[in-house]
Amino acid sequence: MSKSLRIIAAIAVVLAILLLARSPLAWAQNPLLEDPRVSLQPQPANRDAGTVKPPPVVVPPVNAPGTYSVGGVCTFIVTEMADAVSLHANLLPYATLGQRPEYISSYVAGVCQATFVKSGVGLTDLAATDGVVKVCFATVPNTTTKIYIYDNKTWTALETTVDGGLTCAPAQQTGKYVLVIES
Numbered sequence: 001m002s003k004s005l006r007i008i009a010a011i012a013v014v015l016a017i018l019l020l021a022r023s024p025l026a027w028a029q030n031p032l033l034e035d036p037r038v039s040l041q042p043q044p045a046n047r048d049a050g051t052v053k054p055p056p057v058v059v060p061p062v063n064a065p066g067t068y069s070v071g072g073v074c075t076f077i078v079t080e081m082a083d084a085v086s087l088h089a090n091l092l093p094y095a096t097l098g099q100r101p102e103y104i105s106s107y108v109a110g111v112c113q114a115t116f117v118k119s120g121v122g123l124t125d126l127a128a129t130d131g132v133v134k135v136c137f138a139t140v141p142n143t144t145t146k147i148y149i150y151d152n153k154t155w156t157a158l159e160t161t162v163d164g165g166l167t168c169a170p171a172q173q174t175g176k177y178v179l180v181i182e183s
Helices: 002-022
Strands: 058-062 066-070 074-081 085-092 104-107 111-118 121-123 131-138 146-150 155-157 161-163 166-170 175-182
Touching: 058 066, 058 074, 066 085, 074 085, 074 111, 085 131, 111 131, 146 166
Parallel strands: none
Antiparallel strands: 058 085, 066 074, 074 131, 085 111, 104 175, 111 121, 111 175, 131 166, 146 155, 146 175, 161 166
């Protein structure tokens, strides 16, 4: 008889669990999931939504004076640009810099590449008669930084100035510009 009581008790426990499982209290319900306006499917990014627009990572070719932000990391300030000349700017990962020289302690901001083109031909250096450009990064408080250019062979320190929250240097060469802390 004790065996049959144990079987009946086990059946009662199983039935009680099943009944509780059907109850809304047993489930972690979220009223938002029941709203037909809410979707769990990933939505495509809408670059027109919101009030703050991120700057492009690849800037369309620059043919005129102005201020051009690259991915929110650096800004190219073009004060003069000849008609046949254009600046192509984009943001690159640190891996494109290869081995960091020992005299550079660390990178502070991303890599901003500038490529100058005149009449469809790439330029190594931008002559002053073809344009005047500088690259700027946000100034890092309590840190002494310098802007370098890397042309895939040589690292060159540029004359770096700090003014009004910007750390800037002339950008008259095709290459990769980066804000660094020197060793």
